[in-house]
Amino acid sequence: MKVSFPIMGNSYVAFKQLVEQIGHEPVVPPLPSSRTMTLGTTYSPEFACIPFKILMGTYLEAIEKGAELIISSGGHGPCRAGYYGEVHQRIINELGYKTKVIIFDSVNMAFKDFFKKLHYILRTGKTSWWQFIKVYRTVWDKLLALDEIELLAHQVRPYEVEKGKTSEVYRRCLAIMDQARTRTQIKEAKEACFRLLQNISQDKSRKPLKIGIVGEIYVQIEPFANLDIQATLGEMGVFTKRGIHLSEWWMETTHQSHNEEKAVAAARPYLNQMIGGHGILSVGETILYARRGFDGVIQLAPFSCIPEIVAKSILTQVSRDYGIPVLTIFLDEQTGREGLRTRLEAFVDLLQQRRQKRLGGAVS
Amino acid sequence: MKAYLGVDVGSVSTKLVVMDENDEVLESLYLRTQGQPVKIVQDGLRTLGEKLGQYVEIAGTGVTGSARNLAAVLVGADAVKNEITAHAVAVSKLVPGAQTILEIGGQDSKIIIMRDGIVTDFAMNTVCAAGTGSFLDHQADRLKIPIEQFGELALRSKNPVRIAGRCAVFAESDMIHKQQLGHAAEDIIAGLCEALVRNYLNNVGKGKDILPPVVFQGGVAANTGIKAAFEKALNMELIVPQYFSVMGAVGCCLLAKEAVRGKQTKFKGWQAAEYKFQPTSFECKGCPNLCEVIQIYENGVLIARWGDRCGKWSNAVVKVG
Numbered sequence: 001m002k003v004s005f006p007i008m009g010n011s012y013v014a015f016k017q018l019v020e021q022i023g024h025e026p027v028v029p030p031l032p033s034s035r036t037m038t039l040g041t042t043y044s045p046e047f048a049c050i051p052f053k054i055l056m057g058t059y060l061e062a063i064e065k066g067a068e069l070i071i072s073s074g075g076h077g078p079c080r081a082g083y084y085g086e087v088h089q090r091i092i093n094e095l096g097y098k099t100k101v102i103i104f105d106s107v108n109m110a111f112k113d114f115f116k117k118l119h120y121i122l123r124t125g126k127t128s129w130w131q132f133i134k135v136y137r138t139v140w141d142k143l144l145a146l147d148e149i150e151l152l153a154h155q156v157r158p159y160e161v162e163k164g165k166t167s168e169v170y171r172r173c174l175a176i177m178d179q180a181r182t183r184t185q186i187k188e189a190k191e192a193c194f195r196l197l198q199n200i201s202q203d204k205s206r207k208p209l210k211i212g213i214v215g216e217i218y219v220q221i222e223p224f225a226n227l228d229i230q231a232t233l234g235e236m237g238v239f240t241k242r243g244i245h246l247s248e249w250w251m252e253t254t255h256q257s258h259n260e261e262k263a264v265a266a267a268r269p270y271l272n273q274m275i276g277g278h279g280i281l282s283v284g285e286t287i288l289y290a291r292r293g294f295d296g297v298i299q300l301a302p303f304s305c306i307p308e309i310v311a312k313s314i315l316t317q318v319s320r321d322y323g324i325p326v327l328t329i330f331l332d333e334q335t336g337r338e339g340l341r342t343r344l345e346a347f348v349d350l351l352q353q354r355r356q357k358r359l360g361g362a363v364s
Numbered sequence: 365m366k367a368y369l370g371v372d373v374g375s376v377s378t379k380l381v382v383m384d385e386n387d388e389v390l391e392s393l394y395l396r397t398q399g400q401p402v403k404i405v406q407d408g409l410r411t412l413g414e415k416l417g418q419y420v421e422i423a424g425t426g427v428t429g430s431a432r433n434l435a436a437v438l439v440g441a442d443a444v445k446n447e448i449t450a451h452a453v454a455v456s457k458l459v460p461g462a463q464t465i466l467e468i469g470g471q472d473s474k475i476i477i478m479r480d481g482i483v484t485d486f487a488m489n490t491v492c493a494a495g496t497g498s499f500l501d502h503q504a505d506r507l508k509i510p511i512e513q514f515g516e517l518a519l520r521s522k523n524p525v526r527i528a529g530r531c532a533v534f535a536e537s538d539m540i541h542k543q544q545l546g547h548a549a550e551d552i553i554a555g556l557c558e559a560l561v562r563n564y565l566n567n568v569g570k571g572k573d574i575l576p577p578v579v580f581q582g583g584v585a586a587n588t589g590i591k592a593a594f595e596k597a598l599n600m601e602l603i604v605p606q607y608f609s610v611m612g613a614v615g616c617c618l619l620a621k622e623a624v625r626g627k628q629t630k631f632k633g634w635q636a637a638e639y640k641f642q643p644t645s646f647e648c649k650g651c652p653n654l655c656e657v658i659q660i661y662e663n664g665v666l667i668a669r670w671g672d673r674c675g676k677w678s679n680a681v682v683k684v685g
Contacts, residue, residue: 033654164675228673316571325485338430343488346448353482 001124002027004067006055009221010150011246013178014143021135023125024069029062032224036061041333043091049302050331051218052084054225059088063099071121074105079276079307106253138183140247145190147245149173152197154241157234159202167231169196206237209351212289213242214282215300216308219331220244226300227337229329229344236348241294243278243285263288270314279307283314290322295351297324303332325350367420369631370616371408371439372450373401373431376470376498377583379610380408382416383617387457391416392610394583401431405438406637413634422631424624426450426616430472437660437668438641440632443616443623450615452476452483455579457618458605463575466594466602467611468564468584470497475569487568496560497583499532500590503539503556507549511587514553518589521554529559557589561597576600581608639663648672 003019004027005012012028019026030036032054040057048056059070074082085103092099102121107114122132149170157166173193180189211233219225220242230240243263251257263284271283286297299315301308312328319326327347329340367390372379378401380393393408426443427435428450436444445453455462456478465476473496477485504511518524525547528538535556542552580602584590586609594602607614620629632639642661647654657677659669669677 031651035654167674231673313571319485339488342430342446342448345446346483346486349446349449350483350486354484357480357482 001025002066002068003071003121004029004059004062004065004069005071006058007031007222007224008218008246009223010146010174011143011221013146013174014139016178017142017181018135018139019071021139022122022127022132024121027062027065027067029058029065029067032058032222036224037333043095045087047304048084048087049080049305050225050333051081051216051222051302052087053333054218054222055084056088056091059092059099059101060095063092063097067099069121070099070101072101072103074103079305081277108253108255138181138186141183141186142177142180143250144247145186145193146174146177147247149177149190149193149197150245152194154230154234155239156197156200156202157231158208158237158239159204159206160235161201161203163235165200166197166234169200172196208237208239209296209348209355210239210241210294211351212285212292212294212297213240213300214278214285214289214297215243216278216302216305217244217249219300219302221246225302225331226329227331227340229298229300229340232341233344233348236344238348240298241289243281266291270318271310275307275310277305277307279311282308282311283318286315286318286324286326287322290318290324294324295355296347297326298347299326299328301328301330303330325354365420366423367416368617368620369412369422369425369439370450370613370618370620371405371425371427371429371435371441372447372610372612372616373397373405373427373429373435374447374469374471374612375430377609378404378408378429379613380405380412381607381610381613381617382412382420382422383614383621384420385621387618389607389614390420392607392613394609397431401434402438402641402643405435406639406641409439409634409637413637417634422629422633424617424620424629425631426618426620426623428612428616433670434643434658434660437662438632439636440630441620442627442630443619445616445619447472447612448474448476448483448486448488450612450619451581452478452615453618454607454611454615455581455605456481458607458611458614459577459579459603462577462579462603464572464578466564466569466578466580467582468496468580468590469582470501473564473568473582475572475574477572485572487570487572489568496532496564499535500556500560500584500587503536507553509549509553515557515586515588515590515592517550518554518557518587519592521548521550523551524554524558525551527552527555527559529556529563531563535559535563554589554593557587557593558597561590561593565597574598577603579603579605581605581611583609585609645671648677650674650676 001024003024005015016026016028036057039060040053044053044056085101089101102117153166153170160166176189180186233240252260263281266287267280267284271280282299289297315326366385368383370381378395378397382390384390395404397404424442425439427441428445428447432444455465467474474488504514525542528534585604640663645656645658648657653673655672657671672678
């Protein structure tokens with residue numbers, strides 16, 4: 001079967017291998033572009049959020065490339081993302097395509113359903129559970145490696161001497177990782193990529209500002225959705241750390257790590273219940289960043305996203321209590337790169353002034 | 365005499381200011397951009413050049429506004445800054461001690477919170493273009509009232525009509541509705557001012573500590589009706605600085621002065637007004653980003669490119685200056 005999946009940051013490199021090794025033909029959709037956006041907004045309900053629209057466009061482009069099955073993940077809690085898969089499916093059907101959309105909801109929430117769907121995909125791909133476990137371990141390695149490479153790239157970028165060099169090397173790294181298949185190859189490829197990134201000439205005398213990024217998962221991870229905010233800030237000489245990477249998210253949902261719990265606990269004095277999406281995490285992570293001495297926090301939110309709107313109003317108070325500036329950016333179809341740049345530059349200026357003042361105060 | 369040139373090119377208006385060494389404004393221009401930033405900036409340069417060219421020597425230039433990259437190429441800029449910083453810089457010089465800046469221009473509106481002379485928080489209208497200035501212009505035109513008299517008329521109203529101000533589109537249709545019910549023009553205009561202020565405070569100003577002294581600037585600050593509506597809603601007095609409509613450009617002069625300290629200016633000279641600038645653009649097909657690359661020719665020579673994410677094009681030509 002021709003199987004496709006959404007593009008979300010660098011994860012497609014790993015998903016491609018996963019689909020291939022469980023016996024299906026992977027259809028990698030084109031990286032989101034203005035065309036994806038046009039398709040997505042044409043066939044989506046107007047008030048759906050930007051992740052929905054980009055996914056819609058991606059699915060339609062995947063269908064053009066022949067996808068018969070699209071695998072995606074659902075949301076949990078009272079967030080619209082929970083039924084987006086269903087809406088996508090109906091729109092696809094109404095347009096006259098037979099392509100099926102399978103939504104994997106969180107393992108915790110729907111254990112039986114999760115395995116039923118997984119079983120269907122394995123059966124149609126003629127892959128046994130035993131084989132799947134082997135594939136899973138390899139692909140997991142790959143996903144982890146991809147995230148580690150991305151993290152390193154974000155670390156190097158604020159120090160790069162030649163502007164844009166890191167992004168260029170990072171793109172090359174993705175191509176290298178795409179070639180690696182076995183666990184040994186993945187390990188070697190990762191090391192090669194690390195070397196490439198570390199060899200970028202860096203000016204270590206810089207003292208980059210540190211900005212934490214919080215917000216809804218899709219707009220955090222997919223650079224097309226957030227107008228490549230991390231690279232843009234990195235090239236302004238700012239170090240950024242975002243709240244979530246896909247491998248981390250999977251570790252959390254499968255209880256292999258407990259960072260979310262820490263954020264939820266930190267948020268408790270301000271918000272003590274799940275409000276869906278990543279709202280509570282936006283609050284909690286902001287507090288954690290403040291405690292870790294970050295200079296500022298940027299909240300990324302799809303326009304009209306209720307969990308993030310709730311978080312935004314709470315963040316005003318958090319910002320005051322913890323003395324950490326927070327900039328909220330609502331992303332939508334018409335969000336312009338230039339407008340975003342203006343806000344980012346102003347935010348960086350603000351943080352720089354604050355830092356100088358703080359240091360000045362410490363000296364006198 | 366040494367002087368500094370500040371240029372602020374926005375979507376609706378273009379502002380040019382020349383300031384001397386003592387931070388005194390020598391000359392200021394407020395022009396309509398009319399969708400032709402290149403022509404308008406050159407017109408501005410020509411006017412200033414004729415007036416001041418013989419007396420002053422430009423020692424530094426600064427640019428800001430949504431077209432700051434373009435403006436930087438046109439005049440040869442020493443400092444290129446975002447509008448928020450430029451406005452804050454101007455206010456801290458002209459209105460020392462100000463704690464809040466309300467800024468409403470043609471398309472953008474923003475709020476800047478300052479404490480002890482540094483910016484501590486700011487917000488700008490995000491998804492909606494708001495366009496309060498343009499909207500008021502449009503309504504004045506529709507009501508056949510010169511925009512200059514718009515504010516005075518609003519002040520005459522004894523009982524303003526309540527107008528739905530969630531968004532300009534709704535406000536307009538509600539306004540037409542109220543007109544057809546037979547309300548007096550001044551009551552409608554006053555109601556409109558209140559609606560826009562309510563909208564601003566609810567969207568841009570939400571959650572911000574608006575502490576006095578409050579400075580009100582941008583083109584809309586000329587509108588006494590809006591100023592009165594703000595004062596009523598906030599229950600405090602607003603300061604409208606003398607150069608309220610060109611504050612961004614004033615800030616640029618100050619930033620330019622800072623930027624050229626011990627350096628030679630990149631200013632192209634007043635004669636840049638006569639250069640032939642030609643902007644063109646193309647879509648780069650190098651990767652899925654499909655960046656729109658802008659390139660500028662000066663007298664037939666390619667001098668700058670920008671807009672590409674990866675630097676493939678912008679690094680390919682010698683940078684200006």
